Amino acid sequence: MARPLILVSNDDGITAPGIRHLVEIVLALGAEVVVVAPDSPQSGMGHAITIGHALRLNKNPVFGPDVEAYECSGTPADCVKIAKHYILKDRTPDLVVSGINHGSNASVNVLYSGTMSAAIEAAIEGLPAIGFSLCEYGPQADFSHAAEWVSQVCRHALENGVPAGTALNVNIPKKSDTPIAGLRLARQARAKWQEEFDRRLDPYQRPYYWLMGSFLNLDPGTDTDEWALANNYVSIVPCQFDLTAAHGLAQLSANWTLPLPVPTEDAAPTQPVASGDYGPATQN
Amino acid sequence: MARPLILVSNDDGITAPGIRHLVEIVLALGAEVVVVAPDSPQSGMGHAITIGHALRLNKNPVFGPDVEAYECSGTPADCVKIAKHYILKDRTPDLVVSGINHGSNASVNVLYSGTMSAAIEAAIEGLPAIGFSLCEYGPQADFSHAAEWVSQVCRHALENGVPAGTALNVNIPKKSDTPIAGLRLARQARAKWQEEFDRRLDPYQRPYYWLMGSFLNLDPGTDTDEWALANNYVSIVPCQFDLTAAHGLAQLSANWTLPLPVPTEDAAPTQPVASGDYGPATQN
Numbered sequence: 001m002a003r004p005l006i007l008v009s010n011d012d013g014i015t016a017p018g019i020r021h022l023v024e025i026v027l028a029l030g031a032e033v034v035v036v037a038p039d040s041p042q043s044g045m046g047h048a049i050t051i052g053h054a055l056r057l058n059k060n061p062v063f064g065p066d067v068e069a070y071e072c073s074g075t076p077a078d079c080v081k082i083a084k085h086y087i088l089k090d091r092t093p094d095l096v097v098s099g100i101n102h103g104s105n106a107s108v109n110v111l112y113s114g115t116m117s118a119a120i121e122a123a124i125e126g127l128p129a130i131g132f133s134l135c136e137y138g139p140q141a142d143f144s145h146a147a148e149w150v151s152q153v154c155r156h157a158l159e160n161g162v163p164a165g166t167a168l169n170v171n172i173p174k175k176s177d178t179p180i181a182g183l184r185l186a187r188q189a190r191a192k193w194q195e196e197f198d199r200r201l202d203p204y205q206r207p208y209y210w211l212m213g214s215f216l217n218l219d220p221g222t223d224t225d226e227w228a229l230a231n232n233y234v235s236i237v238p239c240q241f242d243l244t245a246a247h248g249l250a251q252l253s254a255n256w257t258l259p260l261p262v263p264t265e266d267a268a269p270t271q272p273v274a275s276g277d278y279g280p281a282t283q284n
Numbered sequence: 285m286a287r288p289l290i291l292v293s294n295d296d297g298i299t300a301p302g303i304r305h306l307v308e309i310v311l312a313l314g315a316e317v318v319v320v321a322p323d324s325p326q327s328g329m330g331h332a333i334t335i336g337h338a339l340r341l342n343k344n345p346v347f348g349p350d351v352e353a354y355e356c357s358g359t360p361a362d363c364v365k366i367a368k369h370y371i372l373k374d375r376t377p378d379l380v381v382s383g384i385n386h387g388s389n390a391s392v393n394v395l396y397s398g399t400m401s402a403a404i405e406a407a408i409e410g411l412p413a414i415g416f417s418l419c420e421y422g423p424q425a426d427f428s429h430a431a432e433w434v435s436q437v438c439r440h441a442l443e444n445g446v447p448a449g450t451a452l453n454v455n456i457p458k459k460s461d462t463p464i465a466g467l468r469l470a471r472q473a474r475a476k477w478q479e480e481f482d483r484r485l486d487p488y489q490r491p492y493y494w495l496m497g498s499f500l501n502l503d504p505g506t507d508t509d510e511w512a513l514a515n516n517y518v519s520i521v522p523c524q525f526d527l528t529a530a531h532g533l534a535q536l537s538a539n540w541t542l543p544l545p546v547p548t549e550d551a552a553p554t555q556p557v558a559s560g561d562y563g564p565a566t567q568n
Binding site: 041043044045046047048049050051052054055056057074077078081082084085086108110111112117120124125156160161163165166168169185187188190192193194195196197199200206207208209210211236237238239240241242243244245247248249251252253255256257 | 325327328329330331332333334335336338339340341358361362365366368369370392394395396401404408409440444445447449450452453469471472474476477478479480481483484490491492493494495520521522523524525526527528529531532533535536537539540541
């Protein structure tokens, strides 16, 4: 393509160092860059969207005159929606990138990730999309080793596409003395957070609770994103937004004794599909 | 089981009619019921969690003396985390139910759904979990036809279990003159929201934007949740939280020319897995 159009978002907010690095990387690819990112940090927002109140949207010249950039008061998923349907309209991005997140989104963290929700929202729209995350958080995170890998993944996505119905979850090991071993396709590791709640009392003696936790990798597989990262690879997991569990359908069909007809393609012809409009509780 | 322990949550908040109906249904099953639900509506929160500020948690006697009920200032996923790790601790629920949501969570709506994020969070914890939604929103929604179906699904889940690694997404048609046709296993329909943004000016002449949209079912399949609902069936989709797309791994492996080794199980032995603690941006 002559000059690709790349849409950039994130969840750490438009002023986070990670998105600055990502914008510089895609500019260096020769792309036309449009940024629509949250005006404040949205970590942990998952795939939240804003339906109870209105959004603000303002141009922000933070990336200089060559980059059309907007800050939005909504979530990462909101940013992609307003970018696609209001700002870009008929301009179709060749690639949507989100990040670079300050902190890992490997394994089960993908579910809580605002970074990945921006990418998945783009994938729902049928756009090739990638979320990038660095396994180091905080404003002082060192991104210096990430650029060449992020650039390489973006170039391959522009040239070879991203599998339909997926967004790529790319995680990059924290900078260390050992060079990155390479890129590695992986599956999402089975893991969870072992939560703890730190109970404290406010000055009025009312309790409040801080969510804390330790990450537990329950998955010994060497084909997982956690294994790749622990072995200094950049991990790439293609993530789908169709959550249907085929094994679940089979098990329910076998084990439940309800009149539960197994879905078949030779059922009655399709009736007109349901459609609706947003309402206070339509998307929730 | 003698007397099952059932944890109840939702996303419309602890005072919503839908959760009152759900509590009554599971009490009628003879269950011991613990409720931990948001203290305010959390529609559209997806799988958001609260890591930037502390949570409040208070007992709320709204369901009477026989139900141990708490309201929490967090998201639906937060409610399940604090229920599992702080309130219940060593008491393991036999079932976790979420809802009954005011509004459909079929198809792609599952991704934006706070109702389903509560159920999926429970599934990550290894608990059998179900999210229930009624395809009618608003406080006046008619739940009268839903009880027998919700009860039937809960009884089967208690007796036969829920497939491991999944949470069930159960949607119930809006009340109509036609009786419910039955329960139907289904896959998530391929669909999207065609967004529109309604731009307005505030009294200070600054623009703001309301997210609006129309639901577009792009999926002609008769094995989908949308087809089931349009044909007056209660739809049941087992939803997984492992987002890995097998077709995506295969396509990337075939089409990308990077040094991208396909994951294999005969790779080097597993090194100690990465672990970490919550930080400002660890889960995002």
